[in-house]
Amino acid sequence: MAVVAVGRTGVGETAGRRVKVLVTGASGFLGGHIVDGCLREGHQVRALVRRGSDVGRLRAVPGLELAYGDLGDAESLRRATAGVDVVHHSAARVSDVGTRAQFHDANVLGTERLLEAAREAGVRRFVFISSPSALMRIDEGDRFDIDESTPYPDRYFDLYSETKAAAERLVLAADGPDFTTCALRPRGIWGPRDHSGFLPRMVAKMMTGKLPDLSGGHQVLVSLCHCDNAVAACLRAAEAPAERVGGKAYFVADRERTDLWAFLARLAALFGGRPPNRTVPPLVRDALVEIVELLWRLPALAARVPPPLSRRSVALLTRSSTYDTGAAEHDFGYAPEMDQERGLRELVAWVDSIGGVQEFVRAVR
Template structure:
């Protein structure tokens, strides 16, 4: 196949490019002109396509003679204006869908997120499946715009143009410099991450990058009549005790596991104050808040997902175990110069 990968210079997108090449596909990598292209430039068998999700013309050129689009590009930070999130996550997806459909692309695989279903007022959830409806209110602009974009993708499905959405939770693994794991590890290296869960066990589903990529490739080949218009939760095989996992990562890379606890009233005050401050334009548009209701929910609520539908329709099975993934991560961290290079944000 000839495939287009958006977000190809990023964390998940770069792994998608690699696996598509290994599978023998012709790969076109969609990247912004100002992105770090050093890795892609070292892959002469990958065709670059320069553009932006805001530029419909560049999208039309990118999808020419393409069979499958893997759309992994998105605004994923926890700050920014509504216009910034809406134009990238919603309108960018709409433009790409229109370009792909018009060019005769046969399949469109959208990398979504379980955050599209998160409600501000819900508690712990265990082994939820795709029957859970979209909420009426969301935690933040990221959750809202991913939900809207996912619905655009699902409703675009038609004969000859098969669309589906995948919802990997907590993607982790090599090459990640800005996801949840390097951010939390950076705080543990400096002893700045308190134990926010207290006595509570927080059980979560996570998703190693190789497992997310495996699901994407399965979605490209699965029968159209089976997957068209559907969304699927994707996760590792393990149900993870989040804070035990973080302690393991801290031990692996020389950090300090979280032990200091913050009283709930103090924590609530800090979160409310931070969110008020981040309504100010200089902060809201330029810097991620140190704490928010959304990030607190991810760290203190149990959230596990049933991947039975993906197993049934995509023939999805995790290809990397958590233990293997941690060994891979440790080897990669050594190869890039150590743990500080891992947790250093990349522009």
């Protein structure tokens, strides 16, 4: 789908024509799918990858250019953005461990360096992959059909949420007449080629019977986002008229509202795991989280060992959170291309093709 270009200088310059695209995080799950989506649309694609990253799949992609560099190396970013029209920035520190300095350097300063390099290089469009975690409040309960009027919180669950919010604000503030920026907030991205995201993590726990039911008997309805739908949003946001998307953030999600714990039980059935039938009373659950959070204030643990529980991970599993994608539909024609049933069939086929569920969860076992 091409969007008609109208209005402000430089508006919609990518619409309907081939351009040069830079993708960060291309060796990861979503970044790799963004690379594929851009190539399918006929764009020239350059992938920013760190030396030492696993680039075996990327090397085999016809027509893909690899640019070796790092978000901490400003000179490598200047080389990577040279001659580029569009940047899709999906690289981030998403780990459960790390110091404040590590998260700030990767997610905030890294984004700032990339923005500066892109501006200097004459990049016209900058699409930032943000997260709904940047909007999560510690003290809220269920929320349905959340839209972009939701403000940033005063306090954040963790360093990931805090630094993603800070990076998103930098991106949106950088929007200008010759440099259009926007942010997308997909939640719970899932699909083929994911070995370390939330879905393989949940499956890995169910394979060993280590995922209890934390819901407390409460139905948890959530929005998820298949990788194909996230990619479709990236492509459409990159070519939309600048006066529509410039300086704005958007929620993107699958069409379905998902009953989270029923969905996890279905995954257990599909992949031969044990469904989360063992219940943990909410008072016990919350007490365990408090103990873990207290222990993980110790630098030696926080910097090196993933916590078994965290306030944010428990909130994601116990609070209903659904998102209104009306703004994305209106401003750049977003429409989910993959439905959940077909997505699950394709996921199962992919898992079978790589050697089964043990290979699927190899990075999180």
